[in-house]
Amino acid sequence: MSLFAARTSQMRVRGQHESGRVTFVELFFDLVFVFAVTQLSHGLLAHLSLAGLAQMSVLLLAVWWSWINAAWVTNWLDPARPAVRMMLFALMLAGLVFAAAIPKGFEDRAVVLAVAYVSMHVVSDLMMLWSLNRHDAVNFRNFVRISLWHLAAAPIWLAGSYADATLRLELWVLAAAIETVAPILGYWVPWIGRSTTSEWVVAGNHMAERCGLFIIIALGESILITGATFATLTWTAEHIAAFLTAFVGSVALWAVYFNIGAERASRQIETSSDPGRLARSGYTFMHLPIVAGIIVIAVGDELVLHHPGGHIELPALAALVGGPVLYLVGNALFKRLSAPNLPLSHLIGLGLLVLAIPASLYLTPLTLSAATTAIMIVVAVWEWLSLRRREER
Template sequence: MFAASTSQLRVRHGDKHHRVTFVELFFDLVFVFAVTQLSHGLLKHLTPLGAVQTGLLMLGVWWVWIYTAWVTNWCDPDRPAVRLMLAALMLAGLVLSCSIPRAFEDRALPFALAYVFMQLGRTAFMLWVLKRHDPANFRNFTRIFVWLAAATPFWLAGAFAGATIAAFVVSFLGSVAMWAVYFNIGAERASHRIVSSDDPGRIARSGYTYLHLLIVAGIIAVAVGDELVLHHPAGHDGHTDWATAAAIIGGPLLYLIGNALFKRLSAPNLPLSHLVGIGLLALLAPTAATTTPLMLSAGVTVILIVVAGWEWLSLRNAVAIANPPY
């Protein structure tokens, strides 16, 4: 019905701007509806968890809209094929918008399917448009399609078991951050200090016999916390009981304290990144009364990532191994 040999792209005339067509304005109305749905959803769930969920949905809505607006800068909305593509996106956009109020409940699958259809469908249309007329950008859109396709399983998996998948991802990222906090520089620097010390036995005894007790205790508590979050991500009536909160926050707290003291053996001062992380974990503790275990665990993971990233940036030069700039 539509020949690929007929260009669907806008005709450029130097620096002349193109007018916004009515079909584009009509498409924008769908996303005005989506924004309204987001505001109503936040109003009904005016809690820290509700704010985070609304923020995640807003990012999804934003990227669908901004990518589509970008594509319409390339395509000519007066072409029948482009109009059909926009009409299909509008229909999917209505499904997405209507699913927003319960996107983390029974409408998760329609939201995810609409989002995936819009992202992949629009990009596939651009591949069809650019294949014969713009080989360079055809390759760019091929990469975009592959990237969006790679993200598709996560959207769909989240729709089927959102809380469980999210808990697993948070747990995994937290483990990676903990690995980075210890192995990025701490173990190597401690080994170097022991070898070059006049009294290697004393340093090894302090670091590995005593201080590692805190680190290992922290790892055990983290494992307990992760297990609790995986089994009960929503907690009890939207909050975290004190025992679960103690495991979720206490484990990383012990881990950072142990690492800070361990690294003090081979550095002139306690690492500032670790001290800030300890302080942030302490500030996070009171939120357990109004936060689910999953959200509390996510907050802890963010703090661990910040600590690991901060330390990596401060020690990125090789010379810092011998003289760390804490």
């Protein structure tokens, strides 16, 4: 393996003032995932069924793991290095192909989707092994473990792409489960052992900013869908009300995440004695339900824009209530890392959302959307006021 090694270090220089900043090439890379998130929400909207939900869920896992893997890689590697930039451009191309295949990922583009996804892992893993060999023995062993787990999942992704739709879903769920369980197990491999989070030396401010930017991507996608849908409609009073409700809801989502939680968590990971543990649990895992919630909320907003009045159908109810539930659960677990307890405001909000389910029998889609938006506003304002009073004491 000595020949397979970078001559000069490709790593970020730790300790400098701007060593953990997010670079423009990373932001450029993220543009692919704006498209990917849009494809997921459109795919869910086109397949409002349990089967459609299962399919989009497994593809969401693939989107998330491809993005968060790149975020971890650029936490260690320096994007200013030409080789690292070329890796990011290669990942962008594969990610763009993957995202383009999402609508027909369980049809005739399954092979393209699987090959594009697996190739993203291959490129990033080879780049990390090449960069770390002879430069960082501990992280090199870690990425040997990670690469072996990705190698175990890859044939299942590829085999699933050739199977019928039912078996394909089962195989892809298995592959996604392997990739999800792997970091929990420390990427344990026989004879090599497992990684410990103390070995994962990360720049906490970089990880916090990267994940915050992905939340912005998801929120931006929901705003794009709202604006694009509203532009095609007749601007009746109901449609205008639905449009305003969706926009206010997006602002409330932003406030719940960014007003308090994101900043506190960023400070926590920067000063933690084990930032790898927080990066794994808080940012790698707990941001997934937050992103899923935003996507489901965007679907609910579009359903309300098209049909603001009348009886609430089950898919609309599931999106209008389920999306905020996912979002609050993810935020509550995330904020628990920097607080002694789960935030009371979020628990109350979850309780109110549960009560909205039976109340929906007497509501239209628009009034239920307004109710869930009001709940999110209450959560954001409650949290802000309670923490502000606590800081003033």
